[in-house]
Amino acid sequence: MIEPAKKKILKNVKISGTGSYTPMRVYTNEYLETIVDTKAHWIFDHLGIKQRRIAAKGETTSDLGAIAALEAIADAKLKPQDIDLIICATTTPDMRAPSAACFIQEKIGAFNAGAFDVSAVCTGFLYAISLASDCLASGNYKHILVVGADTFSTITDWTRRDSVFFGDGAGAIILSRDDKKTGFVVSKVGADGRGKMIWHIPAGGSKNPINENTAKDRQQFWQMDGKGIYDFATKVLPKVIREVFIDSGLKVEDIKYVIPHQPSIGILKKTAEILNFDFNKVLTNMDKYGNTSAATIPILLDETNKAGKLTRGDYLLFAAVGSGMAWGAMILKW
Numbered sequence: 594m595i596e597p598a599k600k601k602i603l604k605n606v607k608i609s610g611t612g613s614y615t616p617m618r619v620y621t622n623e624y625l626e627t628i629v630d631t632k633a634h635w636i637f638d639h640l641g642i643k644q645r646r647i648a649a650k651g652e653t654t655s656d657l658g659a660i661a662a663l664e665a666i667a668d669a670k671l672k673p674q675d676i677d678l679i680i681c682a683t684t685t686p687d688m689r690a691p692s693a694a695c696f697i698q699e700k701i702g703a704f705n706a707g708a709f710d711v712s713a714v715c716t717g718f719l720y721a722i723s724l725a726s727d728c729l730a731s732g733n734y735k736h737i738l739v740v741g742a743d744t745f746s747t748i749t750d751w752t753r754r755d756s757v758f759f760g761d762g763a764g765a766i767i768l769s770r771d772d773k774k775t776g777f778v779v780s781k782v783g784a785d786g787r788g789k790m791i792w793h794i795p796a797g798g799s800k801n802p803i804n805e806n807t808a809k810d811r812q813q814f815w816q817m818d819g820k821g822i823y824d825f826a827t828k829v830l831p832k833v834i835r836e837v838f839i840d841s842g843l844k845v846e847d848i849k850y851v852i853p854h855q856p857s858i859g860i861l862k863k864t865a866e867i868l869n870f871d872f873n874k875v876l877t878n879m880d881k882y883g884n885t886s887a888a889t890i891p892i893l894l895d896e897t898n899k900a901g902k903l904t905r906g907d908y909l910l911f912a913a914v915g916s917g918m919a920w921g922a923m924i925l926k927w
Contacts, residue, residue: 605730605770605772606726606769608766608768608894609669609736609768609769611668611766611898612661612663612665612668612764612765613763613765613892614660614762615761615762616652616761618646618648619646620644620646622634622643622644628751629753629754636757640858640859640879641857641858641859641861642757644881645883645885646761646882653696653744654686654693654744654763655687657742657744659700660763661740661742662701662703665766665895666738668767669736671736673701673702674702676705677706677707677736677737678706679706679737680708680740681697681708682713682740682742683712683717683740683742683887684745684748684916685743685744685747693740711724713782713887713915714792715887715913716782717886717915718890719913720921722739723923725739726776729769738765738767739767740763741764741887741889742762742763742887742888743759743763743886743888745884745886748794748814749814758817758857758884759886760882760884760885762885762889762892763885764894764895765895766891776926778841778843778924778926779837779841781836781837782920783920784917784918785917786917786918788821788917790818791817791916792918794815797812797813822856823857823859829918830914830922831864834910834922843908843924848874848924849903849904849907850897850909851909851910852893853890853912853913854912855877855885855889857879858877861875878892878893889913890911906926906927907926907927908924908926911923911924
């Protein structure tokens with residue numbers, strides 16, 4: 594019997610620069626005890642979160658994204674005018690229109706670039722880099738800035754117990770064409786709209802515009818089925834990770850680090866258990882930042898890069914699951 598060919602999507606791209614930024618203001622678990630019905634030890638024991646960063650009054654998603662972007666551009670030894678395209682993954686743009694990417698473009702002075710947003714919530718960064726690597730493979734672009742940025746504090750109902758999950762932050766990478774065999778060995782994203790109500794924002798779109806009644810009922814804030822998220826994530830994350838291993842021909846032991854979205858420590862540990870991963874390979878920073886949605890992976894990648902933990906040729910596994918429900922996994926050769 595002839596085995597099917599392994600699906601490889603080697604992009605000949607590299608991450609030439611990384612950057613990140615988190616706001617200065619901190620909400621500790623102990624502080625949240627004073628404003629919502631929760632306990633600091635419960636938050637840490639169940640979610641792995643000790644604190645989260647919160648944007649200052651007037652500090653927008655594009656403000657965070659622009660700082661991270663400039664850091665990534667400098668790390669790549671480029672200038673803003675070298676950027677050909679800006680893709681921003683966010684659920685919390687400064688305005689419904691124009692895009693956060695256009696705000697970032699103006700703030701960093703990258704006026705040679707096109708700019709648009711991607712909306713896939715916590716999986717948004719993986720969707721954005723999948724698009725960016727395809728654009729680079731087309732030959733029409735040389736350097737693409739990909740930003741994951743969110744200020745979830747602006748869409749969080751701080752009277753609800755589940756307000757403890759999220760924090761604010763931004764991360765950015767520069768994807769550049771490369772003549773070496775680097776880049777995304779395999780990339781897979783997916784979605785199932787039948788799970789759309791597990792995590793959603795009831796009001797603010799065309800289906801249910803903001804008005805006095807929706808504002809009174811606090812429908813402009815996100816709502817989540819916590820058990821539904823856990824059940825869905827621990828089902829789909831192991832599945833998509835297995836798929837990228839099959840498509841790439843790589844094995845768990847080939848991976849230097851797993852750099853995942855930061856949904857909760859419980860979801861990550863359960864996923865590692867199902868896949869028989871050594872959890873020491875699974876990097877986390879949710880104790881410091883909580884879940885920063887589209888910013889989780891690039892912030893964690895930047896911290897890992899700046900700490901000198903990455904060597905050219907290392908294989909990294911990215912994985913995420915978010916509202917949609919949407920999910921994705923990618924293997925990158927550094």
